[in-house]
Amino acid sequence: MPQEQPLPSPGVRTLAVLAVPAIAIGILSALVLWAMDRTAEALQHVLWDAMPTALGIPTDSPWLTIAILTATGTAVGLVVRYVPGHAGSDSATTELDAPPAPLKAVPSIVLAVVLSLAGGVSLGPENPIIAINCALVVALCARFIRAIPPRISILLATSATIGALFGTPVAAALVLTGTLAAVRGGGSLWDKLFLPIAAASAGALTMHVLGAPSFTFDVPAYDGPTPIDLLTGTLIAAVSAGLGILAAFVFPLLHRAFHSLRSPVLYTALGGLVLGILGAIGGPLTLFKGLEQTREIVENPGDYTASQLLFFSLVKVVALLVAASAGFRGGRIFPAVFVGVALGLSAHALFPEIPLGLAIACGGMGIVLVATRDGWIALFLGIALTGDLGLLPILCVIILPTWLIVTKAPPLEVVEKTKPKPTPSEPAT
Structure with missing residues (x-):
């Protein structure tokens, strides 16, 4: 070649x-x-x-x-x-x-x-x-x-x-x-x-x-870094990445299950039905691409308990897998950001001493690292979500062990296996 x-x-x-x-x-x-x-x-x-x-x-x-x-x-x-x-x-x-x-x-x-x-x-x-x-x-x-x-x-x-x-x-x-x-x-x-x-x-x-909504949310400035922030931030990023890796393992299986129905009308309609049930269970915050929904939970973190935020993230990651597996056309970064941010906010709700910006940035960075396999874009999104450059030094450290968790895991993508061309001695199937 x-x-x-x-x-x-x-x-x-x-x-x-x-x-x-x-x-x-x-x-x-x-x-x-x-x-x-x-x-x-x-x-x-x-x-x-x-x-x-x-x-x-x-x-x-x-x-x-x-x-x-x-x-x-x-x-x-x-x-x-x-x-x-x-x-x-x-x-x-x-x-x-x-x-x-x-x-x-x-x-x-x-x-x-x-x-x-x-x-x-x-x-x-x-x-x-x-x-x-x-x-x-x-x-x-x-x-x-x-x-x-x-x-x-x-x-x-x-x-x-x-x-x-x-x-x-x-x-x-x-x-x-x-x-x-x-x-x-x-x-x-x-x-x-x-x-x-x-x-x-x-x-x-x-x-x-044109007045498009900003990707940056208003959160208190980060005062660190401190050793405990390094530990808690790494744990949040690791849990977020771990959820993304679990989703990556399930993704091709779910994709294969939906596509076994053969007809796009059947498997996409079934996917829509499952998404509807998930939306009814998880509520409006678990619907749509996730940008405005992320803004809602970031700007009103006190309105939700840690268990509610964890529930939102779990429903959303299942909805993301179903939507991507069932033949809908769309990207995985925006909903993944919602999942990671909800996880980070859940940790903050459990342990309020964790800085809000750090929790949001590390939660978003972990799963985005799985979704993109790109440390630069994961770091960028961690900073972009908060607009706080003060987080950059500690995020540059936290991303290193998180990358070690992610690097050998399967991608959050279905890799199509191409069929080898038949040799002249074997018939095409």
């Missing part, structure tokens, strides 16, 4: 010229994400508020939750089965840097994701929106900006979307540092990061201008 050529280190003139389309890609990627989010929010209002009110159904009825999620599962299954493009790749088998979807699959991916987000499915938009934006940007560059080759187009679209998702180009820079460092070739790493960061910055700023 021929080896992929290294990414070249561009010159100053090239960087300056290509910064313009990179910024345009960032703005476009953010606008696509924003439009998809707003469409999903409008449909969510119709499904969960306007329609029940018009029909005289209490909006807090558990039967309404079950009905909406079952209907959502059926609708997504119909999209996967019958709409051209079949909603792209199964999100359970993809990572953030997965290959772009075919352009013809984009409408079906958008439809499946909007239905999932509006219907309360416990998945975020990250994997599908990156696939959508990569497909659009590759097609546009091939048509109008041929100086940007496809793999650079994919890099810029991915960077722009990550910047838009998390509201800062730092997330994209950290994710891509590992990717680009693995590419052999000379030149400065920052020369290679220049255009992706330009795209990510444009995406992040566009989302801020």
Whole structure:
């Protein structure tokens, strides 16, 4: 197999010229994400508020939750089965840097994701929106900006979307540092990061201008570090990572069980029914992608007991596994953040002497480390959740033993086994 050529280190003139389309890609990627989010929010209002009110159904009825999620599962299954493009790749088998979807699959991916987000499915938009934006940007560059080759187009679209998702180009820079460092070739790493960061910055700023909610929550500043904080923080991160590892072991089994039904309509409808039951049991906080729900429990930690928060995290991780296994399209980072933060808040409720910011950051960092297998993004999210740089030194220490727990565990992803091609002496099955 021929080896992929290294990414070249561009010159100053090239960087300056290509910064313009990179910024345009960032703005476009953010606008696509924003439009998809707003469409999903409008449909969510119709499904969960306007329609029940018009029909005289209490909006807090558990039967309404079950009905909406079952209907959502059926609708997504119909999209996967019958709409051209079949909603792209199964999100359970993809990572953030997965290959772009075919352009013809984009409408079906958008439809499946909007239905999932509006219907309360416990998945975020990250994997599908990156696939959508990569497909659009590759097609546009091939048509109008041929100086940007496809793999650079994919890099810029991915960077722009990550910047838009998390509201800062730092997330994209950290994710891509590992990717680009693995590419052999000379030149400065920052020369290679220049255009992706330009795209990510444009995406992040566009989302801020459009009024997207912040990923950072208001918590008291951290006064440490202290030895006891190092111990308790490590324990919280380890428990959070341990729950993620347990989920990673269960994930392929559950995925196989749902897909044994063969028909996407059947297994996605069944997944919707199970999610509806889980939502009725866990309540509204365990529905949807998890960002606003995370904000609710962080800003009102005294409203919930330690056992309630632990219960929320357990229901949410099961909902995440069911949603990802049953053929819904969506990412696993946003709901994983809710799970980790709820665990951290549960520890804080049990032991109030644990600083709130430390508990939140370590809880989120542990399970995100499992979900992404990327120490940079886990550290970034730990800081981003609290907005407190004072936590950075202690988190840099805590992540080390946590990584030792995670590094040999299975990924929170279903790895598809490719069937070997038959030799001329054996028939294809």
